[in-house]
Amino acid sequence: MQAGTLFLHARRAGSAAVPPVLALLAACVLFSLFLLVQGISPSAVFGNIYDGAFGSWFSWQNSMQRAAPIMLTALCVAITAKLGLIVIGAEGALVLGGLGAALAGLALQGWLPPLGAQVGLLLAGAVVGGLWIALAGALRHYRGVNETISTLLLTYIAIAVLNHLVEGPLRDPASLNNPSTFPLDWNVMIGEIPGTTIHWGFGFAVVACIVCWVLVNRTTFGFAARMIGGNPQAAKLSGIPVGRVLLLACGLGGAAAGLAGAVEVAAVHGAANSSLAVGYGFTGILVAFIARQNALAIIAVAILLGGLEASSGVVQRRMDLPDATLVVFQGIAFLCVLASEAIQGRLRMPQLLRPREAV
Amino acid sequence: MSKHPGSAQTVESAPAPKPRAPASGSPATGRACGLEVISLTKRFGDFTAMDQVSMKVRPGSFHALLGENGAGKSTLVKCVVGYQQPDEGSILIADREQQVRSPREASMLGVGMVYQHFTLVPHMTVAENLIMSRIDTPQFINWRQARVELEAFMQRMPFRISLNAPASSLAAGEKQKVEILRQLYLERRFLILDEPTSVLTPNEADEVLGMLKEMCRRGEVTVLMITHKLREVKAFTDSVSVLRAGRYVGGGDTDDLTTEDLAELMVGERQPPAAESRAARGAGRTVLEISGMRARDDEGVPAVRDVSLSVSAGEIVGIVGVSGNGQKELVEVLAGQRHAENTGISVQGQPYRARRSEMIRHGVAILPEEPLRNACVPGMTVADNMAFRVFDRAPYSFMGWLRNGQRRKRAQELIKAFGVRTPGAESPIGKLSGGNVQRAVLARELTGDVRLLIAANPVFGLDFKAVREIHDRLREARDNGTAVLLISEDLDEVLQLSDRILVMYEGRIVYETTRDQAQVRSIGKHMAGDHA
Structure with a gap:
């Protein structure tokens, strides 16, 4: 019985993985065509991507480091997607979460022990990010504003707020080229996982993914969220407080993205500045869709995409290709994944892979 | 879907085509053409939706097609306009037998249909909507010429609607007029209207129907109107046919028939089943009480206008009514799926807002339709x-x-x-x-522990065995002391199960009777809007 269920789970996971894998392969083919047109050897480019991403322990660590914020922003997309929402504004929650974390860190350092300040700044980042996406959730629930559009626009507002503050009232006069807030003390910075150069943010992100998976699949809250996502009418019929669950889920998703910002500030930049808005939030959308909103799959996909981002420097240097080349690849991959979602159920899957039909 | 080639058709396909232009028919006719169906039968699997229906619509008459939900009215008109093919029987349009294989063929014959719900493109103007509906819309439209033609067409019509107005800016009555105008613009000679007044206010309805009546009188068009409302039948139509359970059960000139006659034809002479020989139950405690519920439908139109009722433990209260009289919205408010302006619901003496905790505390269960x-x-x-x-x-x-x-x-x-x-x-x-x-x-x-059960069309679309099983479950729940509110479009179901019967019409409870005193005829009258 136990082995049977396990087999069933494995088979289900396997068949769920088929469409995105096929989509990624299709994206590789299209990207190769794109390179061939320019007279560039695809095999050389893919070789360099591999070297840059997973060719050595050094590049592995680099990939995992970059995977951390991507995982967290992907969670923001995935949790809200369980309720049938398409939230694309994790970037905004990340940016404001980073700003909130920097301010909390600056306020707390000195009169709290370093560990306390660290906890405080991470919490602050999560709270700010959570409120930001919960705002979009409230607009959706109470005013019927489309959450996809509102989160996109809120992202631009968030970036503008960040730029305004770090170039104005919160600017450290010493930051000349890249206007920033005052830097955090070295001892409140988040360190590395022992024996590696990967910062603890990666650990937080992996834990967050596992927690999120458990939340969605093993708790009554997740059950209610899946009911709402599957059929709001049925959820209302059962008396599920739709608004409350929706706001809570948006808050949790936003908190994950805000935590990503906090980690970027406290483990990488040391201060809040415009380097926070480098597109991790948008890569997170791609990751969540490839992972089909499964929090555990997000871990692996985020490392893959983190690797792609990490390799961009190598590709640029060795092949003398513009930075945007790999952005093109990401774009193609996203289109292929969306297309594969759209044609799902219209194309017949091979008999072996199809779950057994009801009698 | 068994087809029986040549059973009834061979008999009916014989009449020699009369070499007579439809326009020069009986003296009353201008362009209008008549319709006759002979022994029309349509089966869906084992279910016979329409059984040997024969009826005739004179050219230039305003003819009502009456019947309950599921009486076969829609099946009949769908066969006439070519959405479905009859299994047996024949259709004569302007005295010629026709095989109508598609709506397009029907429109070639001058037969058009106006649906219950609007089909105009909201963001396009009236003129654009009219031009677009032509089968032969050219790739490039010469708007100047088209406009001249349209204006000339409008001059001939009994009412004016601004050609430049976007369809979305029109009131419901005007939209319905444009739907009808469009059929005339397409030079239809036989119009079928499916409950054309269900989305209109009574005044709008009178105006639209009066206009149709006038056009029939002038012989411009023949109208076959599906309706449930006896008042409209009596006030506007010339003749009427009544279907019940897929059969033609009667009809004739409207003037010769009273509303009582029509109601009786519609619902038949069914007697409510004899009260079960159970020990007379004392009315239990009141479980559900609704006072003055008001709610709007998806378009914001008041659908539940003022409903008050109560259901006690151990009884089944049946609400019957033609669909679209607010029952759906009533159930949705009870289920917590729709916001109401005034819910006025209390369960076991306490206000009820369809929260989960309340549902559990009071043992509320809901069987919605679909x-x-x-x-x-x-x-x-x-x-x-x-x-x-x-x-x-x-x-x-x-x-x-x-x-x-x-x-x-x-x-x-x-x-x-x-x-x-x-x-x-x-x-x-x-x-x-x-x-x-x-x-x-x-x-x-x-x-x-179920103390209140709300069931809406619980057996819709189910087979005989499942129906009986579900009805037994409802009775069993009632016998165990559950208060049951049954909302159904099926009068038989309500008669069979209910201890008390309420009739819902246009968002209100208009009639109440007990099972022992139930008279099918007066229930039918109230369902059809005759509350005199």
Whole structure:
């Protein structure tokens, strides 16, 4: 019985993985065509991507480091997607979460022990990010504003707020080229996982993914969220407080993205500045869709995409290709994944892979 | 869908085509053409939707087609306009037998249909909507010429509508007029209207129907109107045909028939089944009480206008009415799926807002219509769907954690007890057949302490066996002291099950009777809007 269920789970996971894998392969083919047109050897480019991403322990660590914020922003997309929402504004929650974390860190350092300040700044980042996406959730629930559009626009507002503050009232006069807030003390910075150069943010992100998976699949809250996502009418019929669950889920998703910002500030930049808005939030959308909103799959996909981002420097240097080349690849991959979602159920899957039909 | 080539058709296909232009028919006719159907039969599987229906619509007459839901009216007109093919029988349009294979062929013959709901493109102007509907719309439209033609056409019409107005800016009555104008613009000689006044106010309805009557009188068009409203039949139409349970049961000139006659034809001479020989139940405590409920439909039009009723423990109260009189919205408010301006609901003496805690405290269960759409999450498993009422309570959860084993065990027991045919508790419920989805929902809703059960068209679309099973479950619940509110479009179902019967019409309860005193004829009259 136990082995049977396990087999069933494995088979289900396997068949769920088929469409995105096929989509990624299709994206590789299209990207190769794109390179061939320019007279560039695809095999050389893919070789360099591999070297840059997973060719050595050094590049592995680099990939995992970059995977951390991507995982967290992907969670923001995935949790809200369980309720049938398409939230694309994790970037905004990340940016404001980073700003909130920097301010909390600056306020707390000195009169709290370093560990306390660290906890405080991470919490602050999560709270700010959570409120930001919960705002979009409230607009959706109470005013019927489309959450996809509102989160996109809120992202631009968030970036503008960040730029305004770090170039104005919160600017450290010493930051000349890249206007920033005052830097955090070295001892409140988040360190590395022992024996590696990967910062603890990666650990937080992996834990967050596992927690999120458990939340969605093993708790009554997740059950209610899946009911709402599957059929709001049925959820209302059962008396599920739709608004409350929706706001809570948006808050949790936003908190994950805000935590990503906090980690970027406290483990990488040391201060809040415009380097926070480098597109991790948008890569997170791609990751969540490839992972089909499964929090555990997000871990692996985020490392893959983190690797792609990490390799961009190598590709640029060795092949003398513009930075945007790999952005093109990401774009193609996203289109292929969306297309594969759209044609799902219209194309017949091979008999072996199809779950057994009801009698 | 068995076809019987040549059974009835061979008999009827004989009449020699009369070499007579439809326009030069009887003296009353201008362009209008008549319709005759002979022994028309249509089956869906084992179900005969229309059985040997023969009727005749004179050219230039305004003819009403009356009948309850499911009497076969829609099937009849769908065959005439070519959406469906009859299995037997023949259709004569302007005295010629025609095989109408598609709506396009019907429109070639000058037969058009106006639907219950609007089909105008909201953002386009009236002129654009009219031009667009032509079958031969050219790739490039010469707007100047088209406009001149349209204006000339409008001059001939009995009423004016601004050609430049976007369709979305028109009131309901004006939209309905444009729908009719469009049919005339397409030079239809025979118009079928499917409950054209269901979306109109009484004044708008009178105006539109008066205009149609005038056009019929001038012989421009023949109108066949599906309706449920006896008042409109008496006030506007020349003749009437009544269908019941797929058969033609009578008709004639409207002037020769009273509303009583029509109501009786519509509902038949059914007698409510004799009261069951149970010990007379004393009326139990009041469980559900609604006072002055008001709610709007999706378009913001008042649908539930003022409903007050009460249901006591151990009785089934049936609400019957033609669909679209606010029953759907009433159920949705009760189920917590629709916001009401005034709910006025109290359950067991306490105000009720359809919260989960209240549902559990008062033992409220709901069987909505179309259970897969309204009560299930198709992508979740049968076990999950069966647990919607209990998943967050012991023993199915502990401190917010789901206990999957308990949930599955309960589902397996319920699947067995209610005879749900499914490959397993872990199959998605969306893959089950309609009857089995309904059984699964029934199992979920009727298990445990149910003190109030609200059932809306609970047997819609189910086969005979499933119907009997579900009716038995409702009676059983009633006998166990549950207060049951049954909302149904099917008069037979309500007569069979209910202890008290209410009639809902245009968002109000307009009539109430007990089962012992129920007179089918007066119920029918009230369903059709005749409250005199």
